[in-house]
Amino acid sequence: MAAIKNKKQAVNASSNEVAVGGHGQAKEIIGRFMRNKAAVFGLVIVAFLLIAAMFPQLFTKYDPIAQDLRARFLPPSSEHLFGTDEYGRDIFSRVIYGCRTSMEIGLVTVAISCVVGVVIGAVAGFYSGVTDNVLMRFIDILMAIPNTLLGISIVAALGSTIPNLIIALSIGSIAGYARVTRVSVLSTKGTEYVEAAYSTGASDARIIFKYILPNCLAPIIVQATMSIATTIMSATGLSFLGLGVPPPTPEWGSMASSARAYIRDYWWLVTFPGLAIMTAAFSFNLFGDGLRDALDPKLKT
Amino acid sequence: MSENILEIKDLYVQYSAGKDTVRAVNGITLSLEKGESLGLVGETGAGKTTTALSIMGLIPNPPGKITGGEILYRGENLREKSEKEMRKIRGHEISMIFQDPMTALNPMLTVGDQIAEVIRLHQNVTKAEAFQRAKEMMEVVGIEGGRANEYPHQFSGGMKQRIVIAIALACNPSLLIADEPTTALDVTIQAQVLELIEQLKRKYDTSLLLITHDLGVVAEVCNKVAIIYAGEIVEYGTLAHIYKNPSHPYTIGLFGSIPNLNETVTRLKPIPGLMPDPTKLPEGCAFAERCGEACEKCMKGAVPYIEIEPGHMVRCTKFAGKEN
Amino acid sequence: MSTLVEVQNLKKYFKTPRGLLHAVDDINFKIERGQTLGVVGESGCGKSTLGRTVIHLHERTDGKIFFDGRDVSDLSKQELKEFRSHVQMIFQDPFSSLNPRMSVSQLIAEPLLIYKTTKNSAELGKEVGRLMDTVGLARRFANSYPHELDGGRRQRIGIARALALNPEFIVCDEPVSALDVSIQAQILNLMQDLQDEFDLTYMFITHNMSVVKHISDNIMIMYLGNMVEFSSAEEIFKNRLHPYTKALLAAVPIPEIIEGRKRQLLTGEITSPIDPKPGCRFAARCPYATDICHQENPQLEEAIEGHFVACHNVKEINQL
């Protein structure tokens, strides 16, 4: 009863003043996203992978590292869903625990490179001229070295550990964010609504944070989501070359790498970790693709 | 009465937009005699361009669809033609000039090639002959033939529109549809382009369907006028009928909205409100909501289309029973 | 009556890869408080640049700008902010000039927040509500976003935003060009009402002759960065002295049946304003051009009382 009364009062109050705010565009975006079945499917898998990464023990009773030499090379069965490897370790359990490694690498790398890249790109785009030139030449250098080789040599220089792998992958993907951000800052900077903001006397900081960045966010978010997929693939690739996560940590790339010796006889050793990589990359790609469509600024009128 | 080159009877076109259906054209009936110029006047979203594209058979499908009516060209229903037959008509019998000359030309091809393309399609000539004809067409529209090897971006907006006109008239069509041909141009260039269209129309004896929102342009170029609102023709007549005796409240409102160069009016008399959402058209008269003279009758049922003087048609209940 | 805005020898040049673009070249004018100056010309004539330069959206290349008797040609950051609370702008495209991420109420509140003119959110809400009423925007749109509204309503947002700080001077850059005629008339009437109510001074930039005649007290005709003719609205339409003005007005299609109507056509098109050669910029298209027109810049002179023209042959052409 009291609630109803309050509501009535609120309505009365609003007749001579307007609540300054928006109903938010999030609802619209979520609505558009939810209508895209493939994207929702991707999101569901992403959610599952995250849960598996956080609580792997929920899904498997086997220790991913414990060796059981009596149970080597067992084919997939109800006991060992994905079979066992050359040390008799349960592959399903290693794949589930490997989720944590991959998600960790993927998310941390994207967080670092996104922040650094967006700052570089935004500064370059907003303050054009010398600043822009210097920063973009630096980005050019990063772009000139192929990512794989850059990653390999950084890991080789620093040593094979997860943090070093993250550093290597982050440096490699900074350039992408910087470019995307710069281009979209440049195009937003030229719009009439930014000019309008200047004409109402808004400060540089206000223009950057209230006008330019919110309108550049969509391509950056999409780039970030999609690059979780590429990061996971690159990280496993480096591990495959023996330059990533050191054994015995369960990691999809190094699992595939050690399984290489047995592909003639034991197909399941290489198949499942690879499928896991693909599923993870695929789901993030689907999710990112759906986000792009949902965030598309070309709104239909 | 001379022969009708184009007759549209009760045309309906819809677009599907997700769950909604956009009712773009709702029973348009029009006719155009040979050699005439008909101005189709209306505001954004009134269904002008959709009507034109229906005649050309170019309604993008999906999402668009002609759901009813006939389009008779020289007595033959274009809706019954196969795509192959329509291709022979497009560019040859019926041509179209589009609104924005900046985007209407392919930026990757030389203007000569783009004019020659339509000539090659409809006339039995070699490539070299077609290009030669293209150069001649450029001269006709007032551009040096020697520039045939240049690309669209090397021309100004007015010149591009001349090239679009050259493409449209290259095969000497009987009917020319011009969709806002001068809206994107500056006034002095607009005058040049209108002059050119009129000259060529006389020279080639082409009939013209001019689509525009500018009552001034219509007054200069056309001899018949149709006013379109929310996908319906609300008033139709000769230039004199519409300009001397505008009868539909919407037509009157349009004239009241335009500041006049020749007389001083301190205050304009705008039409209040907005055009109804084409996905939720009201029952009855689509204009009733904005109409100062609307009564209960206007809110439901079909609105009669009444001939108030010979050749002057108005779709409004206030003339019910006052037929000529 | 007092002069609110005055501009002396204003120049704005842009550097382009192909040379110096003379967008605004040596322009002088005054606008009296409460009046409207119409600035007319075709695309590329520099009319928008002129408007933007006057209110410091572009920094001028040379010349002086005075506002309310004060020299505002050079302003510090603080002075500029203060200046901007007195002058505002209404933009042509009511879609691209509104931040798509802000709702109607946020857009209108923005200037109030920047200048902290209101003490609390209730006061802010009241003020936004008042502004929405002033421009005829229904309150139910307060939380809507620009893309959900039609062009006319969007332009009302732009006007409300411009009015928020009680400015004295508003530069209106083609405010009705993107709108349909029936909506255009609504907005024009609104702008006239607001001018009367708040004693506003307008600089009204447009290419539409009938609109400019309807709304202006004085009219300036521009061609390629130069002012070619300046006079009161009535006078300019009665006595068109400059050959360009004659051609421009003759080219406007009039929605009336005129027997034996004949078009007067200009040949050629607007030439490039980049590194212009000396001489009248209209000479290449002018039917009356003589040798001197190709050699010397014509100066703006008072041909009839209160009617200024920049043409070497104005007397001969008009038999003055």
Next chain:
Amino acid sequence: MLKYIFKRIIMMIPVMLGVTFITFSMMYFSPGETADYILGELATEEDKALFNEQNGLNRPFIVQYVSYVADAVTGDFGISYATRQPVMKEIMSAFPTTMKLSLWAEVFAIVIGVTLGVVSAVKQYSFLDNATRMFAMIGVSLPSFWEGLMLIILFSVVLGWLPPSGLSSWKHWILPAFTLSTWGLAACMRMTRSSMLEAIREDYVRTARAKGQSEIVVIMKHAFRNAVLPIITVAGTDFAKLLGGAAVIETVFSINGIGKLIVDGINTKNAPLVQGGILFVAIAMSLINLMIDIIYAFVDPRIRSQYVSGKKTKAPKKEKVS
């Protein structure tokens, strides 16, 4: 045009200096003594000192770097520690293999990717379109080393049709080239589809239809020609990536290309080989990027007219003045 190419090549110099600096310092500061790797565990301290002396490894960092760059400018990338051969010679023997492999992969990717992309765009939302899009999505999500291994299991182990490693006959090329092409094929297809969808909606396509042109000509002559620029970009960057990223595939299929050469060099701390290899690949990539820009000008008259020096033509973008 020549002036432009020259300018671009000049602009490559600072970038390449940056590249050499990064690779050089990475190899310099990476853990482990080069001498240990090269001379083996049995080498004495004197042997190591002599080795460092001979190779100039005991000089300060900056001196070593400057002398390296000075040599590299003349095409001298130093001597590989492992084989005592000039690095340039080693690169030259490995690079053509990688180049050929990447070229085949890219040609395949472009032909199939573009075809599927065009069909997919023209028949938007059809079954074919949906299927192609799904395949493309999977294609960009496939880790190439795993794809290679799975193909080996299928075609070499199970079916026995194709050899699993080496490059001695044309059959050997099929699996690695196909594996390499997958990502690019998917990327090409997606870009073709989206840029075709955009082009099909352009006004000039409507103009072409209004001329009475047949649909196939409208699509290929008018829409595709305008959609091709972004496709070239994607294909070009993908090709550059293949050159640099073939390391993994070359390892999977035991192919002696430049990628494997560099990876082996890193594992043995063969600094001259790694530095030279990466610099070489970086130069190759930059040249490819330059080539993409030249192709742009070749395809698009608007871009071409910007490069044509001397004769001034109207720039495609009008300056906003009004």
